[in-house]
Amino acid sequence: MIRVGEYNTLKVVRTVEFGVYLEDGASGILLPKRFVPKGVKEGEELNVFIYHDSDGRIIATTQKPFGVVGDIVMLEAVSVTPQGAFLNWGLMKDIFVPKSKQLMGMRPGGRYLVKIFIDEQTGRVAATEKLEPFLSNDNLTVKEMDLVDLTVWRRTDIGYVMIINHKHTGVLHFNEIYRHLSEGYVFKGYIKHISPDNLIDVVLGKPGYQRVEDEAGKVLRLLQENNGFLPYNDKSSPDEIYSFFGMSKKTFKMTTGGLYKQRKIEFTDGGIKATET
Structure with missing residues (x-):
């Protein structure tokens, strides 16, 4: 089962002049020649990232994107059209943010905190600024004192709302902040307290x-x-x-x-x- 927008470990099934084809249970997925590691032979397995190229074909690359499906990352807009914006995510093809998935519009050179997801209509990787539907504390996957990844989201009257492991939200209170913070910054931190109604307080650094x-x-x-x-x-x-x-x-x-x-x-x-x- 090929997972678009993620890393896949696939076997080289044949070599052609313009690259190699990787096993997908069908006609194969092309890994262009420029991304083929030197000395690779048929039968070897490669860890590659899978996405759609500009023509809508599934393609492989050994380039590493700034984020995979499920990640929330800060990306820079490189171009804007009436339909949406294209953000640089570290690959030859930029990631698309539809106009309907933007908050207040995007401009070239601007940096935006977005969630990477699979568009249900096209099956392609896309991004959205509208993060709320993807974040919930209803069914927590963390507990107190867990070491977690924290992404700065927005400032409030009591501190900063932080995104926890790309899934949940918590508050980093002002009295726990001892460094400059900006939207999109990523830190290691830990879960300090979880209230009975699943409100979370977090702290930067390692616990205890x-x-x-x-x-x-x-x-x-x-x-x-x-x-x-x-x-x-x-x-x-x-x-x-x-x-x-x-x-x-x-x-x-x-x-x-x-x-x-x-x-x-x-x-x-x-x-x-x-x-x-």
Whole structure:
């Protein structure tokens, strides 16, 4: 079963002057010569992306698109017609966004957060700005403390709505934000809390002590790079700490507290100091 808009592992069944044909249970799918890996022989299997070319034929490529069916990604518009817009998604053929699937119209050079899907009428890969129908918290596939992919969607009065694993939505509250965010940015994060009615709070980074352990390595590296001393401690402002370490003051205090217990640092009046051991 060939999955259009996704990666498929297919066997090379015959070689022609202009490429190779891959097994699909019928007449085969062409992988053009420019994309055929050097030295490939009949009978070998290739991992290829399948989509429709400009003439509507199913074709294979070893190019890697910026997203596959099901993904929500930020793409740049390259051309606009009365029928819709074409966005660059990393392949020779641009992906189409019908006029009916746009929110406020698109312009060349603009960047837009879109969902990649299969158009039911044509069977081709397309994209839409209208994300709501594809996002739901009714049947969750995540639980608290899960590590997830987060995509910045929109700003609200309490924080940012984040898209979780291209499926669900959650809120990243302002008091958990310590870096610049813009629509379409993608981060690793985790599920902090799920309410009884499936409202989700998320946090950037890794959950629990693993996150602190990662930050501990950063603190020790920065100490090494600065002759064993850094002029920051619990009296430093949150802005100063974030500007230098890229972490919240709460994380900084947890991290340095853990390093102190491990006797890897000492606290001084002016900052933190690496121990000799």
